[in-house]
Amino acid sequence: MESLLAIALGPVQEFIATARRTRDLYAGSRLLSEAARAAAEALLPEVGAEGFIFPAPKDAEELERLGEAGIPNVLLVRVPAGKDAARLGEKALEAARAYLRGRAKAVFARGHVRHKEALDQVEDFLEGYYAHVPLQDKDAYPKARERVMALLAARKNTRDFAPVAWGGPEYKSSLDGARESVLVLPEGRERALRLRLGLREGEYLSGPDLLKRWWETETGFVSTTHMAAMPFWEGIRRAGKEAALRQGLKELAELAGEGAEARTYHPVLAETPFREWDVRLLYESRLEEFPALAEDGERLEAARKRLRALLQELGLGAPGSYYALLHADGDRMGEAIDRQADPGRHRALSRKLSLEFAQKVRGVVEGLGGGLVYSGGDDVLALLPLHTSLRGCRKRVVFLRDEL
Known part of the structure; x- marks a missing residue:
């Protein structure tokens, strides 16, 4: 018979919350989302696009677009009869780890780090768990989903522990206080190197910290300083200066x-x-x-x-130093999911969330002069300039209501 497989990647809060700059915040969110996409891509040939319940792409090309918008850290798929759900869970987790490992190798190639220790820390950082239950027929779907999510939560609470392979006498990370710094900054050049590497005075970063700080995108991500300066720019524009x-x-x-x-x-x-x-x-x-x-x-x-x-x-004074952080999610989404009586209806809801909402949120945020950190499912995190922030909150509420 078929199986219902749930996969979770993490730790979400730790990876995203240990951010000092918007670059760290954005990169932490994107890296986890892209690791989830790598896991989903590994499952796609095994279960087919129709086997995905959340996210719910129609093909590989659409899965890539969903990854650009943001894929949540929990995947839910139907495993066809005859396929080993545990093997697929392991395959998905290894694909996610391989993705982060590859990105870390590319980032750390710029030097100024203890390479082996930095990679060991990144390897150790990502947590991945899965659970699966038999899916006897579509009418049993609500109970099967409830059961598999309960098992997944229990598995996450039963964490894996292993000896630390990268410990040493170096300073601890300034951001999480747990891992040692992997920076190598020669005396006499430390101040200049810090400025060039995007590091503050007294800031010591671990491998996961540097993966976020040095991770590059084609466009980059707006800083809080950009957001704070946007009302000033609007005043300049209106004054014709x-x-x-x-x-x-x-x-x-x-x-x-x-x-x-x-x-x-x-x-x-x-x-x-x-x-x-x-x-x-x-x-x-x-x-x-x-x-x-x-x-x-x-x-x-x-x-x-x-x-x-x-x-x-x-003649307009100095630019301001304040900006707005928009954090929102839809209420009672769990109840809406619980009402989906079969995988097809749940998949249709997933497509609503990912295609008709999450993918369009970026345009709404950028139309208000802001930067979208993350939109996945019904969650949104964005930076907005002060002069558009209240309008942005209202647009977000109306947009979610109309789409869902």
């Missing part, structure tokens, strides 16, 4: 030297000067983060004077 701001940023960038050009090409920055120059140039307290300014006091003072003159010329 775009040219003056762009010229001032250009001159500041010449003083700041290396790192002053923008490295984030997020869609919401397309029409702003922050597509060309680093937004930190507008904040006096952030100027020392540019190596050329940190190492030359006279140059730093010249940059400060130019920034003050620019802000006085623009």
Whole structure:
């Protein structure tokens, strides 16, 4: 007979919550989502697209699109009769681990880390669990789903423990306090290297921390500084002073030297000067983060004077330092899932959540000038500038209600 297989990847809260920068937050969310996609891709030839209940792609191409939107860390699939559900669970977990292992090797190739220890920490970090039960017929689906999810929860509570293979006398991670730092920063060059590697003074990071911090995307992800500066940019635009701001940023960038050009090409920055120059140039307290300014006091003072003159010329005051974090999820979603009497109806609900909601949320958030950290199922986490944040909350509520 068929089986119902549930797979969970984690630890979600620890991987996402130990973030100091939005880059860490976004990367933690994306890496887990992509690991879940790798697990789903490993199962696709075994169970077929029609075997997936959550997520519920119609084919491999659609699964890839779902991965771009965000796949939750729990997969639910129907295993055909004659297939070994336990073997498929192991296969999916190994695919997820292999994905993270491959990404870590690529990221750590830039150097400045104890390579073996960093990879060992990443290997040890990912937790994966699965449970399966027989599925006798579609009418027994609600009880089978309830049973398999209860077994999965019990399996997660019965955690695996093994000796630590990467312990040492180094400083503990500044973010989680559990794993040792794997950074290698030679004396005399430590300050300069920290600036170039995106590390703060006194920040010591483990392998999982660095995997998030150094993980690169084609567009990058907006920072909290971008979000805080967007209302300022809107004021500049309305006042017709775009040219003056762009010229001032250009001159500041010449003083700041290396790192002053923008490295984030997020869609919401397309029409702003922050597509060309680093937004930190507008904040006096952030100027020392540019190596050329940190190492030359006279140059730093010249940059400060130019920034003050620019802000006085623009006449709108200094950019703000506040932004909004939107975190939302749909109420009573568990009840809605419990009402699905068979796998087909549950699969249809999954498609509603993933295709008609999660994939469209990005457009809604970016239309408000924000950055989407995650949208999976009915969950949303996004950064918004203050001047659009209340409108964004209302749009999110109405959008979810109308789609579901």
